[in-house]
Amino acid sequence: MSANKLKTSEKLITRGIQISGYSTILFVLMILYFLIAQGLPALTEVPLKDLFSTRWYPIEEYYGILPLILGSLVVTVGASLVAVPLGVLTAIYIAEIAPHWAKEILKPLVELLAGLPSVVLGFLGILILSPFLRDALHLPTGLTALTGSLLLGMIAVPTIVSISEDALNNVPETYRTGSLALGVTRWQTIWGVTIPAARSGILTAIMLGIGRTIGETMTVMMVTGNAPVMPGSLRVIFMPIRTMTATIASEMGEVASGSSHYHVLFFIAVVLFLFTMIVNIVASKISSRHMKRSERILS
Amino acid sequence: MFTLWLRRTLILFFIPILLIACRVDGGSQTSSDSDEAPSLYLENKGSDTMVNLALYWAEEYQQEYTDVRISVTGGGSGTGITSLISNTVDIANASRSIKEEEREQALANGIDPVEHVVARDAIAVIVNPQNPIRELTLQQVSDIYSGKTNNWQELGGDDRPIVRLSRETNSGTHVYFLESVIRLGDKENKTLFSQDTLLLPSSEGIIAEVRDNPNAIGYDGLGYITPEVKVIGIAKDEFSDYVMPSVDTVNLNLYPVARDLYMYTNGVPQGLVEEYLAWIFSPAGQKIVKDLGFVPVE
Numbered sequence: 001m002s003a004n005k006l007k008t009s010e011k012l013i014t015r016g017i018q019i020s021g022y023s024t025i026l027f028v029l030m031i032l033y034f035l036i037a038q039g040l041p042a043l044t045e046v047p048l049k050d051l052f053s054t055r056w057y058p059i060e061e062y063y064g065i066l067p068l069i070l071g072s073l074v075v076t077v078g079a080s081l082v083a084v085p086l087g088v089l090t091a092i093y094i095a096e097i098a099p100h101w102a103k104e105i106l107k108p109l110v111e112l113l114a115g116l117p118s119v120v121l122g123f124l125g126i127l128i129l130s131p132f133l134r135d136a137l138h139l140p141t142g143l144t145a146l147t148g149s150l151l152l153g154m155i156a157v158p159t160i161v162s163i164s165e166d167a168l169n170n171v172p173e174t175y176r177t178g179s180l181a182l183g184v185t186r187w188q189t190i191w192g193v194t195i196p197a198a199r200s201g202i203l204t205a206i207m208l209g210i211g212r213t214i215g216e217t218m219t220v221m222m223v224t225g226n227a228p229v230m231p232g233s234l235r236v237i238f239m240p241i242r243t244m245t246a247t248i249a250s251e252m253g254e255v256a257s258g259s260s261h262y263h264v265l266f267f268i269a270v271v272l273f274l275f276t277m278i279v280n281i282v283a284s285k286i287s288s289r290h291m292k293r294s295e296r297i298l299s
Numbered sequence: 300m301f302t303l304w305l306r307r308t309l310i311l312f313f314i315p316i317l318l319i320a321c322r323v324d325g326g327s328q329t330s331s332d333s334d335e336a337p338s339l340y341l342e343n344k345g346s347d348t349m350v351n352l353a354l355y356w357a358e359e360y361q362q363e364y365t366d367v368r369i370s371v372t373g374g375g376s377g378t379g380i381t382s383l384i385s386n387t388v389d390i391a392n393a394s395r396s397i398k399e400e401e402r403e404q405a406l407a408n409g410i411d412p413v414e415h416v417v418a419r420d421a422i423a424v425i426v427n428p429q430n431p432i433r434e435l436t437l438q439q440v441s442d443i444y445s446g447k448t449n450n451w452q453e454l455g456g457d458d459r460p461i462v463r464l465s466r467e468t469n470s471g472t473h474v475y476f477l478e479s480v481i482r483l484g485d486k487e488n489k490t491l492f493s494q495d496t497l498l499l500p501s502s503e504g505i506i507a508e509v510r511d512n513p514n515a516i517g518y519d520g521l522g523y524i525t526p527e528v529k530v531i532g533i534a535k536d537e538f539s540d541y542v543m544p545s546v547d548t549v550n551l552n553l554y555p556v557a558r559d560l561y562m563y564t565n566g567v568p569q570g571l572v573e574e575y576l577a578w579i580f581s582p583a584g585q586k587i588v589k590d591l592g593f594v595p596v597e
Contacts, residue, residue, distance in 0.1 A: 057491055059468045126504070131511050140460040140514050143497055222504070225497040226467070240497050250467045250500055253378045256404055257385075 035273060039266035046260055051267070056228035056242070058251065058261045065268055067228040071145070071241035072275070074231055075220060078149025079156055079213040084206055086153065087160025091202075094161070095168035096190050107165075114158030122222030125151045130223055137238065143225035145241045151219045156209035163208060167201020168194060200286050207283030211276050214245075221246035244268050339571050341369040345379020345392030346471050347502060348420065348520040349560055353392055355587045360578055367571065376471030383563055384408055389572055391563040394420065394471030394520070415562045417579050419594035421521040421544035422476060422556040425506075425528040429513040432456045434532040434541040437555060441481050443516060446493030451514075463496040464505050464517035475558050476518055518556075521545075522592035549594040560593065 042051065046063045053064035094106050129150060130142030171194050179189040195202070225240025228247075248265055255262045343353055350373035357369035379391035384405045397405075397412055405412050424440055426432060432454055435443075442448045444463055452458045466473045482488035499505050505517040510527045517528075521544050524530060532541035535555045548554040568576050578584050585595040 055494065057468070059474065060489075060491060062491075126507060134512065141462040141497065141508070141512055143499075143508065221500055226499065227495045227497050229495050240495065242498070250498075251469060253374050253381075253469065255377075255469075256381055256401065 032273070035266060035270050038263060039268075039270040040263075042260065042263035042267035045263055051264070054230045056247070058255075058264070061260070063260070063264045065244075065264070065271070067230045068242055068244045068247050068268060069271060070231045071224075071228070072214060072243040072245070072272070074145050074236055074241055075148045075152060075224065075243055076210060076213050078145060078237060079152035080206075080210050082150055082153030083156035083160055083209055083213070087157045087205070087209060088164055088202060090157065091161045091164035091168060091205075092190060092195070095165045096194060110158050110161045113154065114162070118155060118216060118218040119222070121151050121154060122219040125219065125223035139238055141225065141240065143223055143240055145224055145237050145239065148220045148224040148241075148243075149237070151223060152213040152216055155216055155219065156213045159212050160205045160209040163205035164198070164202045167198040167205065170201065171197045204283045204287040207279055207286065211279040211283065214275050214279065215272070217243075217245040217249045221249055226250070244272050248272075339367045341367065341390065341571060341575060342388040343369055343390045343392065344372045344374060344382050344388045346376040346394040346560070347373040347466075348376075348394040348470075348472055348522070349392040349418075351522065352418065352560075352588065352591050352593060355591060356579055356584060359583070359587060360575060363578075367575075369575070375467070375469035376474075377469040380405075380412075380563065383412060383565065384410055386410060386565065389564065390575075393561045393563060394558065395474050396559070396561060397563060411566045412563045413565075413567055415564070415568075415576055416559045416596055417562050417576075418560040418585075418588045418596060419549055420558055420560050421549045421554050421594065422472065422480075422518050422558065423521050423524050423544045424516065424518050424531040424533060424556070425509050425524060426516050426531060427509055427511075427513040428527070428529045430456060430529065432531065433529075434534065436534045436537050436539075437480060437483060438536065440533070441483055441490070444476075444481050444492055444496065445490045446495070457513075459514045461516060462508075462512060462514040463493060464508055464515055465492060465496050465498055466502065466505065466519075467498045467500055472518070472520060476556075479558070480518075480556060520593075524592070546589065546594050557594070559596075 042063075051063055052066055053062075054066050055062040055064045056067055090106075090110065094103055094110075098106060125147055126143075130144075130147050132142070133139060133144070133147055134142035175193050175197055176189055179193045180186070184192070220243045224243065224246065226242045226246055227240040228242040229236075229239060231241065248268055251261070252265055255265060341357075343357065345353075350371065353371045357371050361367055361369060376393035376395050379388065379393055380397055380401050382388040383391035384401065386408070391412075396414065402412060424435065430451065432451065435454070439448070439454060443454075443461055444465075448454065449461055450458065451461055465476070468474075477492065478484065481490050481492065497508070499508065502519050502523045505519055506523060506525055506528060509515045509517045510525075530543060532543050533555055534541045540553075542548050542554045544554045544556070549557045562576065562579075564572055564576070580596070588595045
């Protein structure tokens, strides 16, 4: 094989990689353009007052998206309350405490959970979790925000675990040995040294986990009851709600293209896009945050 | 070195192709997966209420006429009619008649929707078998769904909250129920579903929740009702008799919550579509209607 040939092939590969890289940007921009082009007409077709009202019943032209936004927020906050402690603690256990054989079992299992299709989780939710919650908590129905939060938590846990665990593993071993050498206990080392050192990675993991739950559709559509009720009090967690994603998924197929309803659905998609974008920006801000001087010296 | 490079390029090439192939495969649910190209092809889409019926029709017809391939998909009446308007299906199934604005859109698109009543269906109101309620008037059902009645005790049942279940708004059954039951057929009436009505994405979801939850009330096409839920007798008003839904009570116009099921074609059907519809109206086609719990048309 001549060196010349290698050069051309190498050039080709470089170009190919370049094109793939740029195409991602292009796709995102095209999606964004499409969303905005289809979503913005909603602002002129539906008065703002109606758009941000509290009743969603599109077939009679009630286009209030507030209950949908709040519904998504309730489920996401609920899911974070489940997933963040569970995910971070699991990561700490796997990275810091677990013996080698337990690590070998736990890691693939967590990855398996990540690969579980959300429709399967939703199915389990309908068959097992929702009847259980109804009986255990004496709720009128088990199809509630709580059911959705618990299942979405399960979806976010693998993301949080694997990224936090990576962050913890990246903490130099010298930190731990140094800390232990000072006579500090193992738990104090984890709490006072390892976790603070991995903080930005763990926070990124949490944000990405939350981003995953906001966009999740199938599970919430199956288990939250999809009633567009305005959350009034904390009790909302035990009541059915309707999320933005479930609304888009269940109504987009039916809607006549170009109608107000169609544009409002795209407007919801824009709002959803903004939400995930904010979460992702916060996540990347955390992870690329400039290190403090003390941290630079330490590492 | 070069072979390695070649192998990598090949992999890079094939992964996207495989992905595309998978997507195309998983995209639609067809009733036939034959490799050989069928000589005649029909696309049939729409009402979830009718999807089983349409599937049985298609299978039976394909057994009789082996050169025909019929693809059947659900998605809801609105979905079916939208597909007909965009001219992506030959026949749209709908459990409600086409809306005026949909007809206008179709005409603007050069599509002339022609209506065929292919079967009739009773909507059964269902509750959990533990619920002591056996009979309701239309007005009582309307009050439940509009949110005026919130506890089963008010209707003589147990002291339990009422959990209202409905299909999603893209379902023809939802629209029919809103117009004929909640609004009692009164066009001026602007009553809506109570805001806390659970909108479930499938008929099966409603049956499952009613089966498990003693607080629940739901409605569904008679063809979907299983023995695990209790069907309620319905009276037109408080002076009429309570009637259970069945083929006979629908045909005798006794049961008040019955509707026509439609197929829509673009223009007067011709060729294969015409033959298929004629077969659906034949005794063989209408026997399937009856077997699936729907009501045949004469």
